[in-house]
Amino acid sequence: MRRNIGGGLLASACLGAIILAAVLAPWLAPLPPDLQEDVAGARYLPPLTRAQALRLSSDRVRVLTSLRATPAGWMGVRNGRREEFTASEVLGAPAPRFYLLGTDSLGRDLTSRLLFGTRHTLVITALSAILATFLGVAVGAVAGLGGRRWDDSLMRGVDVLRCMPRLLLVLVCASLFPPSTLLLVLILGATTWTGLARILRGQMRVLARSDLAAAARASGASPLRVALRHLLPQATPLLTVNAALRLADIILLESALSLLGIAAPPPAVSLGGVMASGSDALSGAWWIAAWPGLLIAGMVFALRSTGARFLRLPDPPSVA
Amino acid sequence: MMTAVPLLLGVLTLVFLLVQVAPGDPFRLEPAAGVSGSAQRTLRHAFDADRPLAARYLDWMKGFLVGDLGVSFTYRRPVSELIREAGTNTIVLAGLATLLQFLLGTAAGLAAAGSRRGWVDRFLTGLSSLAYSLPSFWLGMALVWLFSVRLGWLPVSQMHSVDAAEHSPVWRLVDFLRHLALPCLALTLPAAGGIALYVREEVRSQLGGAFVQAARARGIGEKAIVMRHSLRGALLPLVNLFGLALPGILGGSVVLEVLFAWPGMGRLAYQAVLAKDEPLVLGCAWVTSVLVVAGSLMADLMSSWVDPRAGEETA
Numbered sequence: 001m002r003r004n005i006g007g008g009l010l011a012s013a014c015l016g017a018i019i020l021a022a023v024l025a026p027w028l029a030p031l032p033p034d035l036q037e038d039v040a041g042a043r044y045l046p047p048l049t050r051a052q053a054l055r056l057s058s059d060r061v062r063v064l065t066s067l068r069a070t071p072a073g074w075m076g077v078r079n080g081r082r083e084e085f086t087a088s089e090v091l092g093a094p095a096p097r098f099y100l101l102g103t104d105s106l107g108r109d110l111t112s113r114l115l116f117g118t119r120h121t122l123v124i125t126a127l128s129a130i131l132a133t134f135l136g137v138a139v140g141a142v143a144g145l146g147g148r149r150w151d152d153s154l155m156r157g158v159d160v161l162r163c164m165p166r167l168l169l170v171l172v173c174a175s176l177f178p179p180s181t182l183l184l185v186l187i188l189g190a191t192t193w194t195g196l197a198r199i200l201r202g203q204m205r206v207l208a209r210s211d212l213a214a215a216a217r218a219s220g221a222s223p224l225r226v227a228l229r230h231l232l233p234q235a236t237p238l239l240t241v242n243a244a245l246r247l248a249d250i251i252l253l254e255s256a257l258s259l260l261g262i263a264a265p266p267p268a269v270s271l272g273g274v275m276a277s278g279s280d281a282l283s284g285a286w287w288i289a290a291w292p293g294l295l296i297a298g299m300v301f302a303l304r305s306t307g308a309r310f311l312r313l314p315d316p317p318s319v320a
Numbered sequence: 321m322m323t324a325v326p327l328l329l330g331v332l333t334l335v336f337l338l339v340q341v342a343p344g345d346p347f348r349l350e351p352a353a354g355v356s357g358s359a360q361r362t363l364r365h366a367f368d369a370d371r372p373l374a375a376r377y378l379d380w381m382k383g384f385l386v387g388d389l390g391v392s393f394t395y396r397r398p399v400s401e402l403i404r405e406a407g408t409n410t411i412v413l414a415g416l417a418t419l420l421q422f423l424l425g426t427a428a429g430l431a432a433a434g435s436r437r438g439w440v441d442r443f444l445t446g447l448s449s450l451a452y453s454l455p456s457f458w459l460g461m462a463l464v465w466l467f468s469v470r471l472g473w474l475p476v477s478q479m480h481s482v483d484a485a486e487h488s489p490v491w492r493l494v495d496f497l498r499h500l501a502l503p504c505l506a507l508t509l510p511a512a513g514g515i516a517l518y519v520r521e522e523v524r525s526q527l528g529g530a531f532v533q534a535a536r537a538r539g540i541g542e543k544a545i546v547m548r549h550s551l552r553g554a555l556l557p558l559v560n561l562f563g564l565a566l567p568g569i570l571g572g573s574v575v576l577e578v579l580f581a582w583p584g585m586g587r588l589a590y591q592a593v594l595a596k597d598e599p600l601v602l603g604c605a606w607v608t609s610v611l612v613v614a615g616s617l618m619a620d621l622m623s624s625w626v627d628p629r630a631g632e633e634t635a
Contacts, residue, residue: 160330165608167574167586168335168601171593172342248453255455256575260590272455279461279579283469293458301453 015302018295022119029112030098034267038063041078042107044285045099052076052094054085063107067094102287104277114291117271118299124185124270125250129243131189132250136196137232137239143197144204145227155201158194166191167260174262181264184257188250196242200235207231244307248300255296271296324613331613332384335605336377339598367393369598380602389606390599394592399603402588407607409479410577410584413500414569417507422562424512429519433527434546445520451513457575460506467502475499477581503580507573515561522554529553556627563619567611 021028036042037053042063045051052067054074064076064083073087074094101110143154173187207213208231216230217223255272257263263273271292278289364370368379368390383389389399428444435441451459467474475481481495526532527550535545574586581587585604592600 156327156330159327160334163327163331163609163612164334165589165605167589168338168593168605168608171590172338175342175593252455256457259457259575260578275455275458279457282461282465286465286469289458289461293455293462296455296458297450297453300455301449304453305449 011302011305014298015306018118018299018302019122021115022122025115025119029109029115030100031109031112033112033116033269034108035112036106036108037061038078039107042097042099042103043079043105044281045103045107046285047100047102047110047287049099049102051097051099053097054094055091056085056089057091058089063097064094101291102285104274104288105281105285110274110288110291113269113274114271114295117269117274117292118295120181120264120268121251121254121271121296121299124181124188124254124264125247127185128188128192128250129246131185132193132246133196133239133243135189135193136242137200137235139193140197140200141204141227141232144201145208145223145231151201155198158197162194170257170262171260179263179265181268184254184262184264187262188253188257192246192250192253196239196246199238199242203235203238204231207234241307244303248303248307251296251300251303255292324617328609328613331609332381332602332606333377335602335609336380339596339601340373342596367391369393384606389603392592392600393597394595394600395597399599402600403585403603403607406583406585406588409582410586411569413503413577413582413584414507414573416500417504417511418565418569420504420508421511421515421565422558424508425515426519426558428512428516430523430546430551432516432520433523433550434543441520444516448513448516448520451509452511452517453513454510456506456510456573457579459509460503460576460579463502463506474501477579479583503576503582506580507576511565515558518561519554519558522557523550526550526553556623559622559626560619563615563617563622566615566618567608569611 038061042051045063045065049065051063051065054062054064054067054076056062062078062083062085064074064078067074067076069075070084073085074090075082075084077083097109099109099111101114104110104113139154139158143151143158146154169191170187173190174183177183212234213226213231216226221230251271254263254270255275258270258272258276259279263270263276275289275292275296278285278287278292281288361370368376371379380390387400389403391397392399392402395402425448428448432441432444432448435444464476468476475498477499479496479499480492481499484492484495487495523546527545532545532549535549540549574590576582577584577587578590585607589601589604589608591597592604
């Protein structure tokens with residue numbers, strides 16, 4: 001049964017574009033992602049706002065909309081109020097600001113934050129998925145090929161871990177150590193590998209009895225070589241699809257954890273973090289939460305349909 | 321069945337150790353006027369927290385047999401009582417949502433599969449894929465924004481209005497349903513999308529089978545083929561999914577319960593962990609683990625009921 005969730009080529013193209021944007025974030029972002037030029041003046045500006053940043057002689061910056069030159073200096077609207085500055089107060093010419101996606105509660109440009117957030121989220125999820133795949137392959141292969149004793153003890157352990165309340169595991173891990181990106185990767189990776197271990201164990205058990213394994217053994221290959229060079233490569237399609245689906249799940253998990261306050265500390269910015277910060281300002285500034293959510297949905301959709309293109313899955317990952 | 325007991329024992333032991341390892345001490349009091357240094361010791365003793373690890377572990381294990389889960393540090397009430405209250409609230413929310421997930425998902429999946437790449441199929445598949453990809457709490461926020469902030473039709477959070485006690489029972493019921501609507505919808509839609517895609521794939525793969533060709537050759541209508549012949553084959557994996565969903569019904573969706581301030585199991589467990597309320601954390605973990613084990617057991621039993629061959633394979 002194919003686990004096709006539509007899309008296809010378009011989804012893969014979307015995914016490529018998102019990854020490209022994340023890689024090029026430092027060059028694409030109009031402003032630094034944590035730049036708070038003028039908290040009072042620039043906060044909660046809706047999408048597509050054009051504004052100007054004035055540098056004052058007191059070295060403060062004022063972000064003003066509908067700025068125009070007056071005989072005395074400059075006049076514009078800041079935070080709903082009209083403000084005037086004499087020419088002597090202002091240093092240099094006003095710098096144009098275009099907030100394509102709006103600004104957040106601290107006057108930071110959301111376009112830049114989302115670009116860097118995508119980058120951070122992709123790095124975190126990729127590292128976590130690599131860790132989860134590594135753990136799942138190691139445990140699954142040893143359990144599937146290592147004989148009855150290894151199989152029993154490892155799979156009982158996996159069963160126990162699968163029955164653990166995941167949130168408890170995550171929260172306790174998070175409270176043990178100071179928050180960091182590394183910790184988040186470890187938590188996300190260490191709590192998402194058990195499904196793969198079970199699937200891989202099943203496949204390895206079948207493969208171990210196949211002619212393929214018998215031929216490799218007959219040609220004198222050591223058990224380790226049989227496992228690494230002959231049997232594990234057979235699982236490549238499975239691993240590819242599983243990695244794509246795992247990435248999608250981890251992106252969703254990361255965003256949920258952000259809402260619960262488990263995230264890499266600032267200045268690191270993730271999509272989930274931006275979205276969680278928007279939940280407080282929902283009534284006034286819908287755009288803070290809206291964009292990261294749509295971006296996450298796009299990434300998850302693209303990853304799942306790209307994964308589905310690769311092969312037929314025996315079952316939904318959680319059941320198998 | 322025989323593996324369930326040691327499995328539970330293992331899970332509970334691990335949870336117990338995990339909670340011991342976690343840093344922070346719920347009885348460490350800030351020095352303040354009127355609080356003596358011995359207050360900490362007194363409290364610790366009152367809650368039985370000053371006994372050695374092994375003794376507490378044995379006590380705790382014994383507690384499960386007699387149904388005594390201890391007293392919560394923060395609420396100062398029996399844990400079993402707290403869990404019963406929160407569990408009821410969660411069953412209402414998550415139980416209804418799970419029911420809707422499977423009904424909506426199966427219906428949409430069948431309609432899509434029956435339409436065979438027609439526009440109904442395209443529309444439903446697209447919609448399901450979208451719903452399945454959305455983070456559930458983003459959907460929750462979007463619903464709050466639309467129905468509460470913009471339109472003002474439905475309340476933002478909590479289970480009841482503040483003044484609910486002053487009104488008639490009918491008013492209270494309507495009030496409760498209004499509070500239930502948004503979290504329930506946010507919990508239902510993403511999973512329903514996933515189930516719809518899944519049912520569609522299952523039924524379509526069944527439609528390619530020889531028995532479907534035979535049915536067509538006998539002149540059976542297309543609708544009956546989808547509903548009576550293909551759906552039956554797709555039921556087995558669906559039953560498995562349902563077994564896996566069972567822990568969620570009582571374990572609750574933490575994120576949505578936190579977002580909507582719904583006083584259920586997920587929120588209770590979350591707050592318990594944050595407060596390092598040891599008996600409450602352990603109690604919540606106990607309920608969740610029992611449900612996971614029960615869910616997979618139930619899935620096994622239901623599979624052999626739906627398809628007698630499945631029982632032979634697992635035996």
